[in-house]
Amino acid sequence: MKVSYFPGCTLKTKAKDLDAYARKCAEILGITLEEIENWQCCGGVFTTARDEIATKLSSVRALNDAKEKNQALVSVCSACHNVLKQTNYAMQTDEEFASRANNYMQLDEAYLGETQVLHYLELLRDVVGxxxxxxxxxxxxxxxxxxxxxxxxxxxxxxxxxxxxxxxxxxxxxxxxxxxxxxxxxxxxxxxxxxxxxxxxxxxxxxxxxxxxxxxxxxxxxxxxxxxxxxxxxxxxxxxxxxxxxxxxxxxxxxxxxxxxxx
Amino acid sequence: MQRIGVFVCWCGSNIAGTVDVQAVSEALKNEPGVVFSTNYQYMCSQAGQELIINSVKEHNLTGIVVCSCSPRMHEATFRKTAAAAGINPYMVEIANIREQCSWIHKDMEIGTEKAIILGKAAIAKVNLNAPLTPGESPVTKRALVIGGGIAGIQTALDIAEAGFPVDIVETKPTIGGKMAQIDKTFPTLDCAACILTPKMVDVAQNDKIRIFSYSEVEDVKGFVGNFDVKIKKKARYVKEDICTGCGVCTEKCPMKKVPNEFNLGMDNRRAIYIPFAQAVPKVATIDPNACNMLKSGKCGLCAKVCTAGAIDYTQKDEIIEEKYGAIVAATGFNPISMDKFDEYAYNQSKDVITSLEFERLTNAAGPTAGKLLRPSDGKHPHKIVFVQCVGSRCESCAEKGKEYCSKICCMYTAKHAMLTRDKYPDTEVYVFYIDVRTPGKAFDEFYRRAVEEYNVHYIKGMVGKISPEGDKLMVRGSDLLNNKQLTIDADLVVLAAAIEPDKSARPLATMLTASMDTNDFFTEAHPKLRPVESPTAGVFLSGACQGPKDIPETVSQASAAAAKVIGLLAKDKLTGNPCVAQANELMCNGCSSCEKVCPYGAITYVDKEFRMPNRTTAIRRVASVNPAVCQGCGACTVACPSGAMDLNGFLNKQIIAEVDAICK
Amino acid sequence: MRKEIENLQNEIIRISGVNPRKCMRCGKCSGTCPAYDEMEYHPHQFVSMVESGDIEPLLNSKSLYQCLTCFACVDRCPRGVEPAKLIEAVRLAAVRKQGQNHMTANDIPEKLDEDIPQQALVSALRKYSK
CATH class of the missing domain: 3.40.50.11810 (Rossmann fold)
Structure with a gap:
């Protein structure tokens, strides 16, 4: 099984081991983590203000990449996961925010929160078991x-x-x-x-x-x-x-x- | 042609504030059939009703339209007025220009226009009204009370006192309910058992009352005055009439580790048990999930020690069928589960308990014989924190807790705090509260005594988190008045859990066709004026199944429900509702659609001989409505594909005439 | 001046999505807040002060930068008020004013140690500057 993978900034620098173990263990469990191309930092925290658009676009881009591959988006870092899930939720539930974000993104098809966002732990519990x-x-x-x-x-x-x-x-x-x-x-x-x-x-x-x-x-x-x-x-x-x-x-x-x- | 009088009510400023009542009565004067139209300040007052009666006589009226409040409010009033004036009560129509017009509009012009339209619709209907005469049905002079807590007990005693037989159905092996679990009662601190158990004995000894304990209502059919009820008496594997309640079996049974539900699982009982010493009926019950004999056929010790020979392992569930004239729901309440509130660590520490558990811990018949000891280590707690409003007053979409105030917690918490300080002066007691709500006779005085005389520390604020650390519970909360965050190292924490209706209430309401609110409390027929009646005729409400209540309020309501039941059972005949369905047999094609949708089982099919052309006859299957069972809901008239079903008082042609009048 | 306060109040309510009128004054947010001791104004005060339009003291308070955005108040509030979102909106109202960044990239080097994860730096900049 293949899933999209969002490693995040820290897993490429100070927490390389967190990333390396995650990839190896996934292999053993028969899961392929396909790293999203050209992913960008999630920003570390989700800004709850509804008029903050630009700071959430990197997440929208990653979410949309996963949608285009028809894959779930998995992350290991709690912070990335939190930002991705909250952004996705805003795209699903806040119409004004979603329309403004889509205006920036200029996608062929608007992104409206279709991607399933999973923490690696949820992958273990709900997909692998x-x-x-x-x-x-x-x-x-x-x-x-x-x-x-x-x-x-x-x-x-x-x-x-x-x-x-x-x-x-x-x-x-x-x-x-x-x-x-x-x-x-x-x-x-x-x-x-x-x-x-x-x-x-x-x-x-x-x-x-x-x-x-x-x-x-x-x-x-x-x-x-x-x-x-x-x-x-x-x-x-x-x-x-x-x-x-x-x-x-x-x-x-x-x-x-x-x-x-x-x- | 009808001669219709139109009477427009001001309802003080309720209607006249937003509707130009003069303009309405003027505009309706010229409608077909109308011979008289007027307006008056309070049409429901005696003077208003006299105005109607005099107008009927003066103008020789045959029909009446009252433009006023909802028919739920005063339709019955004006029907009586019509009867007093000598015309058929069903020649009255109400145009609701208050709830459906003046109360929801702000603009006088719009309100007036709509009131006129509603008036026209009612006039169009009255033009097609025909006098109706209600039928009569007999009354079974026996009442059923569902639930044997203090509510059900009081209702049953009062009905029996008036001379009518009553049956109590209780799911547990004994009556007594929650009050039997409580130690003392506020604000007088009477011992709950001392005032409850005599009533339980009265019930047992009253020859008008039968108790079906360990039983459930399985099915309800029929209607007011004539209910047919099936009661399932669950097998208790003990012959009730032979068991003397000596209790030897409950001491000899080898299955010692069954959680004791009466003490909320804080100690154990045997597989054969009597819930508590004063149980009524005082009869043993075998728990089939715990009994070795019933599970594997190995044991039989209780049968050996029973000198009366009351044990019967072959006993089966039994269905009892009985007729009743009235049914009282008294299904009570339970504290909600604390599973979704684990910031208070209920699932993480044995020393975080609910208030009902606290009652058992302080009750002389409880697991600690009344000594206040911590469940974890049996030590005496020196610092206790009470947390109020746990799960009460939560926003509905919070997905945990209840939106309403549970009403009883402020007072029982004050009681717990006071009693603790009285009995154990070395114990510090803290109460976190949002508001202290004490509206009741001598209630606020009681709470103030807890603070002033007993030095209970009341802290305005809520607890945010409880962390078990070692043998302490670190309680972190707000002290809003001092603008501080406190951490108290408590030995015991007591959560005032919100209360909710018993889970059996929802299926029971379905059987009774009684309505419920979104919280599963039974709805009353009128929140102010008919608080102990369900909108379903013949069904009455007693106690906390209608809303959170303390004991004094429950007992008042229980007696009120009994009074209503007695009023019903005292009648020999009941006047029915003439607005029932009828089938036009010539149009009926026997498809059974109406029979399937009827929620009351009022429709049956009969084979009937019809004359056909050429002097032949044919047998056809046609619908037949039992007017005594029909509640006039109209479901059949909508389901009928051939238009054969019609509802008296709401004929299809009347409804169409109303729609036409509105759309004109 | 009153108009200005009203505009600011409306803006904070709009971007936070929080309705301070839902608060029933139970104080559970402040009872659970792990940063309570560092804050001069506490979560429940943010709610009541925004509601009453007393926002100026909040804008100038260090409390804005002590909130951990841990959402404990959000999850535990019985009325669904979400105080953390309100605090975030007030903080943004402060740092969005020109020259009001609470922390800039220039401040970072002196705060660094060799183990600090990137995540902390981007989070702090996102919270404290515009």
Whole structure:
């Protein structure tokens, strides 16, 4: 099965490993990630103002490329996924916004949110199936206590993301269990790490990140698992003394292909 | 030719504010058949009605058009006026120039024009009206009460008191409902069991009342005064008439780990159980999903220990058919699920509980024998946070929670807070509230006592997130009056969950053809003037199935519903509605379309002999309407392909005449 | 002057898509906000101050740049008010004024460390400048 793939800026630079593991694991699961040609940065955050058009066009372009190939659009980075899904939703539901965006785009056929936007995790759960993921595990991560960290962007706003219960999600925990490890539940798994405010007010980010780390440690986690490079940065930068790992890396480890990816 | 009088009502300024009533009565003077037209300030007043009666006599009127409010409001009033004036009540037509005209228009010119058109349509109809005479039907002098909580209990007791037999159908093994689970009642702090259980015993001992416990209504047919009801008595595998309620079986049963629904799953019961000590009927019930004997044929211990020989593993569900004159819905409420509110960590911590669970935790017959202990570790909590409005007052499109105020939470939370402080002065109590709503006799005084005498900390604001950390619950919320964000390290959190109608209400409403609102509360016939009647004749409403209610209000409404039932059952004959369907047998082709769409089962087909040309006869199958069952909905008249079905009082030609008058 | 405030208020309501009148003053947004301590005006105050036209203090407040846009207030609001969208609209009203960028590309180098992901930089610029 082929899907369109939007890697995003960070996966080409600081988070190359997140990308490499994602591609290798997809191969094993029989999914081909076709990178969108000439994709452009999503902008990192979705501007909720309805009159912001230009900043959302890179997403519209990527969404339309996937539509032309009749493929779902998959991303790994939580932020890209959030921007793509929110933009797509605006194209579906905000007529004025969609018509103005289409005026800029000058497409042969107007884009109206037809593309299905999937996070890599949703691809695993809804297309591949966690049972199939479990079948590919050669190196079960037995005995590891892993804390899924959702942060804010994966789940919210729920009316648009519709990925999981935003207050009691299970999608990453289910993946952790499929890989043979133990999932630990802790209250700060869906609270913000401080995000981009790290630049403006590093102390604020530090406080938010520490709360997350401490909450995971109180639940006796050995590892924190994330899908977002900025979450990983903030947690690590602000005193996380347990490893913060991308979910794709953990999968690669369980699939026994981690070394190949690094090579 | 009719001699029609037109009476235009001002309704004070309700109509006259937007409609030029003088112009309307003038304009309608010249319509065909009209011999008199006038207007008056309040046509429904005694003086207004006398005006109509005098005009009938003076002008020899045969038909009346009243241009006024909705017929739902005053059609009955003006029909009585017509009868008093000596003309057939069905020679009255109402032109609704209030709800459908003056209230929705702002412009006098437009409003007046529309009022005239509506008046013309009504006149066109009256020109084709014929006098109608309602039929009569007998009344079965027995009532059915569905639901055995305090609402159903009070209604049944009051009906029985008036001398009529009553049956209570209750899905649970015992009557008592939610009130049986409650510890104390506000604002007087009576022990709920002490005031409820005597009533339960009264029900059991009243020879006019039968209790069908562990039973469900399966089917309802018929109409006001003459309902045919099927009741399913579920097999409880215990002979009710033999069981003495001694309880030995419930102590010997080896299946000890069945979650006890009466204590909301906070402790366990056996597979054979009596829900609580004062249960009525005090009879054991075997849970077929838990009983080894019923599941695999291995055990039979309860039968061995039962000295009365009441256990019967072969018992089957039983259908009871009974006739009733009136039916009362008293299906009650439940707290909503907290699954979609996990920012409050209900699914993550045992020490986040609902208010009903708190009732059980403080009840002497509850899982902790009345000691306030945390479900997680059995320790006494020293800091308790109550959160109000959890799932109440939510925007409808939020997809979680309810739009309405659940009404009872402010008071029971004040009660919980006060009782906790009274019994455990070493425990700090915080209440997060949006508004404190206490409209009720001695209610606000009660809440103020909680604050002033018992030092309960009321915080205006909502909790945003609860994080279980170690053996504490970190409660983060707003303190709006101090402009602060607080974090309280609580030992126990109590959520005032919104309440919703019981799930059985919706299918029951379908069986009763009773209407419901979007929240599945039963709709009343009139929100102010007929609050305990359903719009469906013969169906009455008692308690929280009609809307959130506390106990005093429920009991008032329960007695009110009983009064209405008694009024109905006291009659020997009921006057029916003459506006029923009839089939023109010559045009009927026997296709059964009408029979299929009739929601009341009022249409049957009969074979009838018809004279044919050449002096022959033929047997043809034709529709026949039972006028006592027909509710006059008109579905059949629309479904009939040959135009054989017609509705008296709303004949096809009358409707067409109205449309013509409007389109002219 | 009153006209000006009204225009600004209408503009903020229009581009945010938020109807502040839906707020029932429960304070759950501020009860859940992780950046509460960094903010001088809190989410519920943004809602009530925009509604009453008291927008000037918000435009000049550092609170605009402390909101994490984590949408906790949006998801947890019982009335569907979406305070974060309102804060974003006020922030845009501030930074769209000429010379009012809160952060520019020139400010970035001194904030860098070698691990910081690109994502943080583009997000901050998108939030803080026009």
């Amino acid at each position: 966690f049972d199939k993921v479990a079948e590919k595990v050669v190196n079960p991560l037995k005995g590891k206590k892993i804390a899924a960290y959702y942060g804010c962007l994966l789940l919210r706003p729920n009316s648009v993301m519709k990925m999981d219960d935003p207050e009691n999600p299970t999608i990453i925990e289910d993946l952790i269990r499929a890989l043979g490890a133990e999932a630990v539940i802790y209250p700060y798994r869906n609270e913000c790490c401080g995000g981009y405010v790290a630049l403006e007010n590093p102390d604020s980010a530090k406080e938010k990140s520490l709360k997350v780390t401490n909450s995971a440690k109180n639940a006796e986690a050995d590892i924190i698992l994330t899908a977002c490079p900025l979450c990983k940065y903030n947690l690590e930068k602000n005193g996380a003394d347990i490893p913060v790992v991308y979910f794709t890396e953990l999968m690669a480890e369980a699939f026994g292909i981690k070394e190949d990816c690094n090579a």
